[in-house]
Amino acid sequence: MIRLVPDQSQQIRRAAEVEFTFDGMPVRAHVGDTIAVALMRAGHLHLRDAPQDDAPRGAFCCMGLCQECVVRIDGGLVESCCEAVRDGLVVQSLKVSAP
Amino acid sequence: MTDHYDIAIIGGGIMGCASALQMAAGGMRPIVLDQGDLGQGASGVNAGTLSLQIKRVKLMPYALRGHHEWEAMGDAVGFRKTGGYTLAFTEREVELLHERQKLKAEAGAPITFVSNNALRAAEPNLTHKVLAASYCPEDGYANSSLTGQYFRGRLQDAVVPYREGCPVTAVARNAQGFELTTAQGSIWATRLLLAAGAWLKPVAAMLGVDLPVNARINTVSVTERMLPLTSTVIGHATGLLTMKQKANGTVLVGGGWQGRGTPQEGRGEVMAETVKPNMALAQFALPALAKARVLRSWTGFEANVPDFYPLAGALPGVEDAFVLGCVRGGYTIGPYIGKLMGDFILGREPDLPLFDPGRDFHED
Amino acid sequence: MTESYDIAVIGAGPAGANAALSAAKHGFRVLLLDEQPAPGGQVWRAKSAAILSAPATPESRAGKALRAAVRDSDVHHQGNTRVWQIERQSAGWDVHTLTDGQTAKVMAKALILSPGAREFVQPIPGWTTPGVIGLAGATALFKRDLLLPGNRTVVSGTGPLVFFVASEIRRLGGQVAAVVTPNTRRDWLGVLPAMRGRPDLLARGALWVADLMLAGVPLLWGHSVTAAQGQGSVSGVSVRKLDRNWEPIGGERGIEADSLCLGHGLIPNVEAAQLAGLPLHLRPELGGWVPEVGADGRTQIDNLFLCGDGAGIRGAAAAEIQGKMAGLNAARHLGADTAGAIAELQQSYARAARFGLAMTKLSQPRSGLSSLTTPDTVVCRCESLKQSDILAEVASGAGSTNAVKSGLRAGMGPCGGKYCQTAIARMIAAAHDRPEGDIPPPTPRPPLRPVPASALAGDFDYNDLPIPKPAPL
Numbered sequence: 001m002i003r004l005v006p007d008q009s010q011q012i013r014r015a016a017e018v019e020f021t022f023d024g025m026p027v028r029a030h031v032g033d034t035i036a037v038a039l040m041r042a043g044h045l046h047l048r049d050a051p052q053d054d055a056p057r058g059a060f061c062c063m064g065l066c067q068e069c070v071v072r073i074d075g076g077l078v079e080s081c082c083e084a085v086r087d088g089l090v091v092q093s094l095k096v097s098a099p
Numbered sequence: 100m101t102d103h104y105d106i107a108i109i110g111g112g113i114m115g116c117a118s119a120l121q122m123a124a125g126g127m128r129p130i131v132l133d134q135g136d137l138g139q140g141a142s143g144v145n146a147g148t149l150s151l152q153i154k155r156v157k158l159m160p161y162a163l164r165g166h167h168e169w170e171a172m173g174d175a176v177g178f179r180k181t182g183g184y185t186l187a188f189t190e191r192e193v194e195l196l197h198e199r200q201k202l203k204a205e206a207g208a209p210i211t212f213v214s215n216n217a218l219r220a221a222e223p224n225l226t227h228k229v230l231a232a233s234y235c236p237e238d239g240y241a242n243s244s245l246t247g248q249y250f251r252g253r254l255q256d257a258v259v260p261y262r263e264g265c266p267v268t269a270v271a272r273n274a275q276g277f278e279l280t281t282a283q284g285s286i287w288a289t290r291l292l293l294a295a296g297a298w299l300k301p302v303a304a305m306l307g308v309d310l311p312v313n314a315r316i317n318t319v320s321v322t323e324r325m326l327p328l329t330s331t332v333i334g335h336a337t338g339l340l341t342m343k344q345k346a347n348g349t350v351l352v353g354g355g356w357q358g359r360g361t362p363q364e365g366r367g368e369v370m371a372e373t374v375k376p377n378m379a380l381a382q383f384a385l386p387a388l389a390k391a392r393v394l395r396s397w398t399g400f401e402a403n404v405p406d407f408y409p410l411a412g413a414l415p416g417v418e419d420a421f422v423l424g425c426v427r428g429g430y431t432i433g434p435y436i437g438k439l440m441g442d443f444i445l446g447r448e449p450d451l452p453l454f455d456p457g458r459d460f461h462e463d
Numbered sequence: 464m465t466e467s468y469d470i471a472v473i474g475a476g477p478a479g480a481n482a483a484l485s486a487a488k489h490g491f492r493v494l495l496l497d498e499q500p501a502p503g504g505q506v507w508r509a510k511s512a513a514i515l516s517a518p519a520t521p522e523s524r525a526g527k528a529l530r531a532a533v534r535d536s537d538v539h540h541q542g543n544t545r546v547w548q549i550e551r552q553s554a555g556w557d558v559h560t561l562t563d564g565q566t567a568k569v570m571a572k573a574l575i576l577s578p579g580a581r582e583f584v585q586p587i588p589g590w591t592t593p594g595v596i597g598l599a600g601a602t603a604l605f606k607r608d609l610l611l612p613g614n615r616t617v618v619s620g621t622g623p624l625v626f627f628v629a630s631e632i633r634r635l636g637g638q639v640a641a642v643v644t645p646n647t648r649r650d651w652l653g654v655l656p657a658m659r660g661r662p663d664l665l666a667r668g669a670l671w672v673a674d675l676m677l678a679g680v681p682l683l684w685g686h687s688v689t690a691a692q693g694q695g696s697v698s699g700v701s702v703r704k705l706d707r708n709w710e711p712i713g714g715e716r717g718i719e720a721d722s723l724c725l726g727h728g729l730i731p732n733v734e735a736a737q738l739a740g741l742p743l744h745l746r747p748e749l750g751g752w753v754p755e756v757g758a759d760g761r762t763q764i765d766n767l768f769l770c771g772d773g774a775g776i777r778g779a780a781a782a783e784i785q786g787k788m789a790g791l792n793a794a795r796h797l798g799a800d801t802a803g804a805i806a807e808l809q810q811s812y813a814r815a816a817r818f819g820l821a822m823t824k825l826s827q828p829r830s831g832l833s834s835l836t837t838p839d840t841v842v843c844r845c846e847s848l849k850q851s852d853i854l855a856e857v858a859s860g861a862g863s864t865n866a867v868k869s870g871l872r873a874g875m876g877p878c879g880g881k882y883c884q885t886a887i888a889r890m891i892a893a894a895h896d897r898p899e900g901d902i903p904p905p906t907p908r909p910p911l912r913p914v915p916a917s918a919l920a921g922d923f924d925y926n927d928l929p930i931p932k933p934a935p936l
Contacts, residue, residue: 004674009636012609013515032512037608045593046695051324051347052847056695058593060844060882062600063505064498065581067877067913068591068844076390076915077323082498084512136866143869156936188925195933202936248870251860263862323877323913338934355931369909371548371559371568378916379923389920392913394877397906407935427935 020089022071024099027091035080035091036062036069047071047080048094056095070094104130104260106444107279107288109267109302112142113430114423115294116250116261117168117437118444123259125445130288131254132281134266138247140296144399145430146319146353147177147243148341150332151208152185152200152235154428155407159206160451161432168434169241176249177242181343183332184218185233186225186384192336193231199336200233210235224328224387238332240343240351243430270305276419290444291420294437297362297400299410299424306417310410311460312425314400316358316367320374322391324348329385340380350391352381358398367398403427405460411440415457422456468494468539470793471558471571473546473735476504477779478771478786479577480529482760483538485790486575489799493538494569496560498912500542502526502533504579504771505599506779508606517609520634521667525779526606547910549574549738555766556739561910566918573766573793576736577786580729580750580772583885585828586836589691589700590725591844598624598726602631611637613722617700619643619688620726622826623668628724630671633678640720641681643688643702645709645832646825657821660814661780681718689715689835691723710831728826729776730885737907739767745900749775750823751885752904758812759805760789768793776826778819784812833889842890843883845876853887857894864888864905874905877913 015031022044029038036059039047045058047069059069064082071080072092080091092098106122108115111133119129131137149169154162169178185200187193197212204210213234218225254261262283269280276289295302297314325348333342340354356373360366374396382388402425404410409427414420423440426432439449472483475497483495495502501509507526510517519527533540541562548559555572582599584590596604596612598620604610605628615638618629629639658665675682683702689711690701699719703711730751733743741754741762756762756774770789771782788808791801836842838851848871861867864874864884873887874880888902 005633007636008518012517015513030513050847062603244869375919379920382920389917391916395908
């Protein structure tokens with residue numbers, strides 16, 4: 001089929017991989033990825049439960065404004081779309097069921 | 100003359116609304132006017148602390164009754180009686196705390212001193228650097244953000260008219276009473292109650308009265324939702340900190356740190372220079388607060404006169420005009436002193452004495 | 464630790480970076496603050512460190528050129544820095560920053576704000592479901608991370624952004640389930656005259672659309688996604704035709720998808736300007752509430768300048784030129800002779816702005832779009848407040864965004880109202896039958912972004928606490 005917009009996905013080279021955990025589950029990411037991106041690629045879209053109705057939420061604005069993608073790291077809340085992964089990082093969701 | 104009322108109340112904060120409700124219950128026909136929204140001045144932006152430990156000795160009877168008013172308003176205003184601790188971290192603060200709390204206890208506040216062990220058992224996340232702490236089981240808080248919503252509903256229930264976004268730009272005295280020029284047309288009233296908080300000075304000036312009203316610009320900050328950290332209202336011997344964690348997990352931090360600006364300019368400005376030590380002190384008292392993100396800081400104007408006692412009574416020199424404001428601890432005391440003011444204007448004897456606005460302010 | 468500059472620029476997109484470059488050329492000490500690691504803003508956002516190499520795009524080339532220009536200049540660029548408070552002082556401005564968990568204060572004689580824009584998304588049922596992201600958010604993923612939002616994506620929204628997003632999904636190897644846009648082909652024909660000045664963009668847009676058509680991607684003109692289905696993730700969307708006012712008409716049909724990109728135009732980020740003391744006016748043609756700003760970036764405050772989409776949505780090309788003028792005006796304020804250079808830019812700015820404003824007009828929601836929000840739709844995401852909650856508060860007498868905020872906490876959550884206040888103001892205006900211009904956004908509150916308490920506390924020493932005179936007993 002003729003494509004006017006070529007598929008360039010095979011021309012992208014990404015950095016070496018590291019591993020971190022999300023609610024105890026191992027997640028692989030490229031060095032330099034944000035946490036949100038690594039989680040999204042791994043299929044973890046549901047990052048927290050909303051107040052009041054506990055409804056599932058995930059990254060929305062992807063630019064550090066909406067606060068929907070916050071996760072807990074070392075006891076504090078962090079915008080996962082702005083924070084880079086590190087090898088061995090322990091990331092917790094804000095789900096009601098989070099460990 | 101459809102718009103003729105028994106009394107026009109300028110200022111739709113706690114005191115203005117509480118007086119209006121009392122007067123309406125007593126058979127008068129009041130109207131409440133606010134330049135903005137109801138309860139969005141000091142009534143709606145203060146830290147909501149209901150603490151007898153920070154009330155003036157002479158105002159304690161008013162504060163005790165104010166607490167009962169808040170308790171009666173209950174969930175609708177986010178009232179919680181949590182008890183409260185006031186902390187001292189240095190010998191000097193210990194001395195200050197003992198000296199002041201003793202007098203407040205004598206004035207009727209059920210304040211006791213607690214051991215460090217008792218404090219740690221009740222508030223395990225507080226710093227261990229506390230040298231002394233006083234406790235008052237009556238202390239707690241309400242949610243000042245709900246003031247406007249609450250009184251809007253109460254006024255509607257009592258069929259008391261109110262106008263929001265209705266600044267009064269001129270007041271004229273005539274044979275029938277007062278004619279008020281407002282952003283929404285003229286309003287006539289037999290009597291006038293000035294309850295405009297930090298804006299009392301310019302409002303009284305429209306009647307040719309110079310009230311020596313100043314405004315402090317108090318700063319409050321709030322964090323995002325946190326896991327449970329503290330369950331009582333925390334204060335500091337110097338008064339530089341009030342802190343409480345609300346039911347939703349947010350932590351509200353105040354303590355009278357000053358922003359800048361004047362009521363005449365319309366808004367107060369938060370200053371980084373004062374927010375920072377305020378949050379530092381909060382974190383010193385509650386180290387786990389370090390992990391919290393601060394979402395908002397704001398200021399509210401707290402009006403006062405030189406002797407820091409209320410203005411509550413007849414406006415000097417203007418017949419049928421009254422003034423209510425400048426109450427230190429005005430959030431706590433407001434609902435009660437509003438009722439007293441209503442009684443006074445209704446011609447009843449108030450349960451507790453009012454505070455003559457015509458007094459010499461330097462005698463105290 | 465306080466550093467002092469002649470000029471501080473907040474935001475390193477096309478406007479801010481060009482403002483900084485222009486001012487620095489006249490010998491001034493210029494600080495360029497930005498929350499991203501590298502200049503470029505949202506539109507020319509740099510790739511993340513995770514991307515070692517990738518094919519270039521027009522956006523990546525423009526960003527690369529801008530980054531090189533900043534690197535080769537005397538501008539002091541400080542990335543990864545958020546501004547949380549702005550205070551006007553007698554001698555200039557105090558700008559309070561947050562970098563790597565530390566706060567600092569910067570002083571500057573003149574301040575240039577180029578805060579850019581964010582997205583308006585009309586709340587629809589299911590828009591809070593994980594897998595629904597903003598259209599602008601999707602572009603951030605493409606530019607920075609070269610990541611797809613899902614395996615099969617519906618792209619829905621207004622203006623040119625839907626076609627860019629759909630095309631990028633195709634470029635990155637993804638599948639576009641459908642492009643759904645309230646705009647009609649007739650709307651697009653209407654802006655052709657304004658696009659004549661930018662044949663490059665016209666050609667590029669035509670190519671995107673032709674590619675989508677060749678690929679058999681359904682292009683639903685005059686339609687909107689009206690709901691996203693799925694519990695923990697998106698399983699599909701509902702689509703309805705819209706009338707000329709963008710009110711849904713006709714039946715609903717379903718499209719299977721695991722992701723949805725949704726957006727309804729950009730709105731200027733005005734909070735920094737508000738903190739700096741500029742009043743706002745409603746200018747729908749510029750994207751919403753904006754401060755009064757001259758074409759050349761001057762404001763009513765003589766040492767404060769504003770440029771780029773934060774001054775009104777006119778697009779990147781106009782932002783570049785307005786940025787240059789703002790930088791030159793700041794230099795002029797500090798004594799440089801730049802009047803001639805500013806005058807020379809006016810004409811090209813007007814041309815670029817004309818194109819940008821035509822795109823803004825296409826993207827601006829029409830009044831019927833509000834009806835996509837149902838009573839059970841969450842409007843305030845932070846506090847999970849539904850439309851019915853807000854309408855009940857408004858019906859009980861709350862007549863301003865401040866009153867709704869106080870009564871319900873709508874806007875008190877962590878996003879600070881950035882994603883709900885536009886919709887709420889429209890709901891208040893509609894319910895009280897008042898013009899939208901009567902319902903301004905709530906009173907601005909610092910910090911501009913959440914700041915950790917530890918960063919505010921810094922290295923606090925208890926002994927430094929200024930002990931006040933005890934309160935009167």
